[in-house]
Amino acid sequence: MASNTANGAAPAKSKFDPNFTQHVVDLMSPETKPRHREILTSLIKHMHDFCRDVELTQDEWILGVNYVNSLGQAYKKNRNETWRVCDILGIESLVDEINHKIETEAGREPTSSTILGPFWSPETPFRDLGASVVQNMPADGQLTFFHGTIFDVDTGKGIPNAVFDMWQASTNGKYDVFDPENQTRHNLRGKFRTNEEGKFWFYCLKPTEYAIDTSGPSAELLRIMGRHPFRPAHIHMMVTHDDYIGVTAQLYPSDDPYLSTDTACAVKDDLLLTFKPVENEPKGAILDVEYNVRLCSKSYKPDSTMLMGNANQNKF
Amino acid sequence: MASNTANGAAPAKSKFDPNFTQHVVDLMSPETKPRHREILTSLIKHMHDFCRDVELTQDEWILGVNYVNSLGQAYKKNRNETWRVCDILGIESLVDEINHKIETEAGREPTSSTILGPFWSPETPFRDLGASVVQNMPADGQLTFFHGTIFDVDTGKGIPNAVFDMWQASTNGKYDVFDPENQTRHNLRGKFRTNEEGKFWFYCLKPTEYAIDTSGPSAELLRIMGRHPFRPAHIHMMVTHDDYIGVTAQLYPSDDPYLSTDTACAVKDDLLLTFKPVENEPKGAILDVEYNVRLCSKSYKPDSTMLMGNANQNKF
Known part of the structure; x- marks a missing residue:
């Protein structure tokens, strides 16, 4: 599976929209702080590559959403x-x-x-x-x-x-x-x-x-x-x-x-x-x-x- | 910054331990279900590459942990x-x-x-x-x-x-x-x-x-x-x-x-x-x-x- 690699290598041809990830990155405004931009750009690229690499199903994604929610819901003093x-x-x-x-x-x-x-x-x-x-x-x-x-x-x-x-x-x-x-x-x-x-x-x-x-x-x-x-x-x-x-x-x-x-x-x-x-x-x-x-x-x-x-x- | 790319390209030389990510992946037991292994392997690699790419600081990481917790804590009916x-x-x-x-x-x-x-x-x-x-x-x-x-x-x-x-x-x-x-x-x-x-x-x-x-x-x-x-x-x-x-x-x-x-x-x-x-x-x-x-x-x-x-x- 092709990836937009962080080191700038050209992504191999993907059956998915090759411009989508950059589109999401580009939604950040020019006023976004440089460090926020750097972190969120990398996070978006890696999360998208992850979804494409494993061809995440919708049920798996929902399971992930529910799991992330369960982490915060379980939060209490001395349990993070x-x-x-x-x-x-x-x-x-x-x-x-x-x-x-x-x-x-x-x-x-x-x-x-x-x-x-x-x-x-x-x-x-x-x-x-x-x-x-x-x-x-x-x-x-x-x-x-x-x-x-x-x-x-x-x-x-x-x-x-x-x-x-x-x-x-x-x-x-x-x-x-x-x-x-x-x-x-x-x-x-x-x-x-x-x-x-x-x-x-x-x-x-x-x-x-x-x-x-x-x-x-x-x-x-x-x-x-x-x-x-x-x-x-x-x-x-x-x-x-x-x-x-x-x-x-x-x-x-x-x-x-x-x-x-x-x-x-x-x-x-x-x-x-x-x-x-x-x-x-x-x-x-x-x-x-x-x-x-x-x-x-x-x-x-x-x-x-x-x-x-x-x-x-x-x-x- | 070097990355263990998902498409198997050799990672460029990194100043960080080049074996760490594979070590974490290899902690999965042979009994791990193949689809779980596939998803978690990709997730671990991409999350590690993200941390290395941006050289995430500890304060930023803690901020991220707190943010993820806040998502689950805010969960309620009709608000996910x-x-x-x-x-x-x-x-x-x-x-x-x-x-x-x-x-x-x-x-x-x-x-x-x-x-x-x-x-x-x-x-x-x-x-x-x-x-x-x-x-x-x-x-x-x-x-x-x-x-x-x-x-x-x-x-x-x-x-x-x-x-x-x-x-x-x-x-x-x-x-x-x-x-x-x-x-x-x-x-x-x-x-x-x-x-x-x-x-x-x-x-x-x-x-x-x-x-x-x-x-x-x-x-x-x-x-x-x-x-x-x-x-x-x-x-x-x-x-x-x-x-x-x-x-x-x-x-x-x-x-x-x-x-x-x-x-x-x-x-x-x-x-x-x-x-x-x-x-x-x-x-x-x-x-x-x-x-x-x-x-x-x-x-x-x-x-x-x-x-x-x-x-x-x-x-x-």
């Missing part, structure tokens, strides 16, 4: 089904990559970004290096000594005074704010400031996988695609420093069974953790994991900003 | 904002073309199809040839003598016993069911059966343009695009015969100011009407219009069906 559908289709993860991809002149790349998720807290307290974020130890928790270095991707030197902000769910798959019966405020959250060598260390849990909420229409999409609702286990991190481009990511145990089938399509190769068993650890940790973070100087992207605060609102 | 957005973006009209495009071996085409709209009634009564559908004459109504022939596009012969089902809004922009104060049931609706020569004739009003409902989020999209909310004036028709592929369309006065900027992108060149002034017409008509309809034999598309009944439900 449209957002979740974007996760399932890889759109949130792709937008994250588009907004955070960076490469130095020498071809070096900072640690990959991945989706923020809905559970970051701006109120997480700073803790001393070596402290534990485990305020409420679950019976099946595996205490882990987590340590690493945050370094400059160009110089290879450690970055002092960088902030490693982390958060994770407990073994029941819940974050502190959604689990008041079992967790005190700030449980499994902590901000750590790197020492003069760029090193940080603390205690946490080995993370455990959990399923996304399957009570809404997004679960129907998963069912149609034959996909499970699980996210691989992960520890969230948000790494910042005044002189460096921040990195927000999720770190996954390298032995997690859901790495290649993540519901949110948010796993990247450089975000894997290897947990090693340890014995006689001073604070009783039974696992040890090292993770080093590469940051790029802000000089590569002077207008970079951290993920907007509103990205954290009204998600699930 | 998702449907209306599809009209504004030309999607309903395109899907209509995809489902009704037909061409004979000799390259002849039947009368174009266009969108059904929400106001067709399955209960419209048959009227005698020469009757008037104007039960309630508005003060500014222009009585029109409407006549034509329904003929076979291959043989050029008139088709006896075909049904010309028509409906139109009154001069206040309202259809009978939504205007009980001014209109009796079946006002401006009628079904006419062609005579032995394939001819039909009746009296109606010259149609007048009206604006779509602008109280919901679809109007915000029109505003961003710098577009007006008007549909050109039109008379709806649904032409059927047991041996022919039916045609559902809208017929527009050729002098309507909104022909090229129809909100629903549903105007086609062969659906225009030329209204000619007449004097001393026996029943007092002041305008005369002739419109002939070309039908294709069902042998060209044995599995063709009329537009599904559910297409008429829950639209505006």
Whole structure:
């Protein structure tokens, strides 16, 4: 099937009106803001090409209209089904990559970004290096000594005074704010400031996988695609420093069974953790994991900003 | 910007992960139904290409998520904002073309199809040839003598016993069911059966343009695009015969100011009407219009069906 490709290739002969898509695009007035025009032009072209490529039937189209309506109808606090559908289709993860991809002149790349998720807290307290974020130890928790270095991707030197902000769910798959019966405020959250060598260390849990909420229409999409609702286990991190481009990511145990089938399509190769068993650890940790973070100087992207605060609102 | 084009062209080198889109597609299980796989594969590719083409920012993506949610939240009886957005973006009209495009071996085409709209009634009564559908004459109504022939596009012969089902809004922009104060049931609706020569004739009003409902989020999209909310004036028709592929369309006065900027992108060149002034017409008509309809034999598309009944439900 012919497509009006975005890169300007001539469309192959189509049995459908070859001028229709451009007609719809041209309905925009000269006063349309350039960015609105750019986005809507591409959206119209891709949606039309999609309809032509699959020769969408009217019944299928109506089914799609009804499905889109069902997403907004299911909306409520802490349940954003449209957002979740974007996760399932890889759109949130792709937008994250588009907004955070960076490469130095020498071809070096900072640690990959991945989706923020809905559970970051701006109120997480700073803790001393070596402290534990485990305020409420679950019976099946595996205490882990987590340590690493945050370094400059160009110089290879450690970055002092960088902030490693982390958060994770407990073994029941819940974050502190959604689990008041079992967790005190700030449980499994902590901000750590790197020492003069760029090193940080603390205690946490080995993370455990959990399923996304399957009570809404997004679960129907998963069912149609034959996909499970699980996210691989992960520890969230948000790494910042005044002189460096921040990195927000999720770190996954390298032995997690859901790495290649993540519901949110948010796993990247450089975000894997290897947990090693340890014995006689001073604070009783039974696992040890090292993770080093590469940051790029802000000089590569002077207008970079951290993920907007509103990205954290009204998600699930 | 590179795109994974639907026609299989190799994507140009992109700065983004070239394997991501295929990864998401491949998450579908082998048990996914083939048609679901086809539709979702194309949808994922086009949505990803859209995000990459415009380098969608996170704030823009969140705005889009919120907008999609607002469509479903605005849903109520007789107001389907998702449907209306599809009209504004030309999607309903395109899907209509995809489902009704037909061409004979000799390259002849039947009368174009266009969108059904929400106001067709399955209960419209048959009227005698020469009757008037104007039960309630508005003060500014222009009585029109409407006549034509329904003929076979291959043989050029008139088709006896075909049904010309028509409906139109009154001069206040309202259809009978939504205007009980001014209109009796079946006002401006009628079904006419062609005579032995394939001819039909009746009296109606010259149609007048009206604006779509602008109280919901679809109007915000029109505003961003710098577009007006008007549909050109039109008379709806649904032409059927047991041996022919039916045609559902809208017929527009050729002098309507909104022909090229129809909100629903549903105007086609062969659906225009030329209204000619007449004097001393026996029943007092002041305008005369002739419109002939070309039908294709069902042998060209044995599995063709009329537009599904559910297409008429829950639209505006």
